[in-house]
Amino acid sequence: MEELKNRILSHLERKYTLQPMPVPEDLKEIKRFLGMFRLNMYNWCFEKVRKVSMMRCTVRVPQLDIFAIEIYPEPDYDLPLLAIDFSCMKKKSFVYMNFIPLSNERTYQDKYISRLQPIYERYTLAPQKKAKEWMRPYLTDYTVYAMPENSLLDKACACAWDYFSCYLDMLDAAEKITDPDYRSTIKSASLTYCDQLSEKDGSRKMLGRFTGMEKANRIFREIIR
Numbered sequence: 644m645e646e647l648k649n650r651i652l653s654h655l656e657r658k659y660t661l662q663p664m665p666v667p668e669d670l671k672e673i674k675r676f677l678g679m680f681r682l683n684m685y686n687w688c689f690e691k692v693r694k695v696s697m698m699r700c701t702v703r704v705p706q707l708d709i710f711a712i713e714i715y716p717e718p719d720y721d722l723p724l725l726a727i728d729f730s731c732m733k734k735k736s737f738v739y740m741n742f743i744p745l746s747n748e749r750t751y752q753d754k755y756i757s758r759l760q761p762i763y764e765r766y767t768l769a770p771q772k773k774a775k776e777w778m779r780p781y782l783t784d785y786t787v788y789a790m791p792e793n794s795l796l797d798k799a800c801a802c803a804w805d806y807f808s809c810y811l812d813m814l815d816a817a818e819k820i821t822d823p824d825y826r827s828t829i830k831s832a833s834l835t836y837c838d839q840l841s842e843k844d845g846s847r848k849m850l851g852r853f854t855g856m857e858k859a860n861r862i863f864r865e866i867i868r
Contacts, residue, residue: 644710644729647800648699651712651807658811659689670862673854679703680853684866691814693717696867702853706733713867714810715837718830720817721745723755725810727803730846731793738768738799740787740806745832752783758809759785766802768795777843781836837868 655661664686673682685697693715700709707730714725724743729736742756763785772790774782782788787806791799820826841863851859 644699644708644731647729647803648697648710648712650804652697654807654811655687655689655695659692661687661689661695664688664694666866667861670858670866673858675853682850682854684862686866691717691720691722691817698867700850707731712807714814715833716814716817718826718833719819720814721751721820721825721829722810722813722817724833724836725807727807729799729803731796733793735790735792736796736799737772738787738789738791738803740803741781742783742785742806742810743781743836744783745829745836755813756783756785758813759783759806762802762805762809763787765805766798768799768802775843775845777839841868 666684666686671684674680680700680702682698682700685695687695687697689695694713696711696713696715698709698711701707709728709730711728712725713727716722716724723745726739726741726743728739742759744751744756746752766787768787768789768791770790772788774786774788787799787802789799820829841860844863847856847859847863850862854862
């Protein structure tokens with residue numbers, strides 16, 4: 644996961660002027676149990692993007708290696724949000740990749756979501772995993788939500804890179820919203836998703852086993868949101 648994280652970060656640094664965003668010192672790096680658990684959190688912003696949030700987490704026992712990145716556009720743009728999440732265990736990995744839609748209108752889906760079809764069909768990661776109820780309104784025909792064997796990790800990383808690259812192409816081409824009512828609708832949809840993530844994402848409980856629930860909740864509310 645470190646290789647994928649470094650590749651994505653290096654590409655962002657070459658392509659954009661990243662501005663570091665403050666992360667509370669007690670949440671920036673957390674170590675527990677004589678190095679058995681380590682968590683690092685990073686936030687940046689750049690043109691058209693209000694926040695890039697990145698997580699790296701490793702647990703030695705039980706074996707767990709996590710990389711996650713979320714990109715939240717400024718509300719001046721109606722782009723979907725980007726989420727890529729790998730949780731790699733001893734034999735299998737949970738893999739999640741999604742362009743999180745801010746509208747269910749057909750024109751929106753055609754403009755942003757349907758362009759993932761050839762990438763999704765190229766990789767076809769399986770088996771698919773059932774998503775939590777709160778997430779279902781944000782899933783599309785091309786959401787990857789799977790639990791493949793680790794023998795497919797290279798394939799999954801290649802898929803993640805293609806999703807990421809496709810997203811940046813959309814970001815570069817994005818134009819500002821000119822309708823103030825539509826802008827307000829998009830901003831509200833984005834913040835509603837962030838609130839849902841902060842309040843209902845099940846990985847908080849896993850994280851809380853190592854950091855304590857207070858810090859786990861703060862990570863979702865203060866850093867990831």
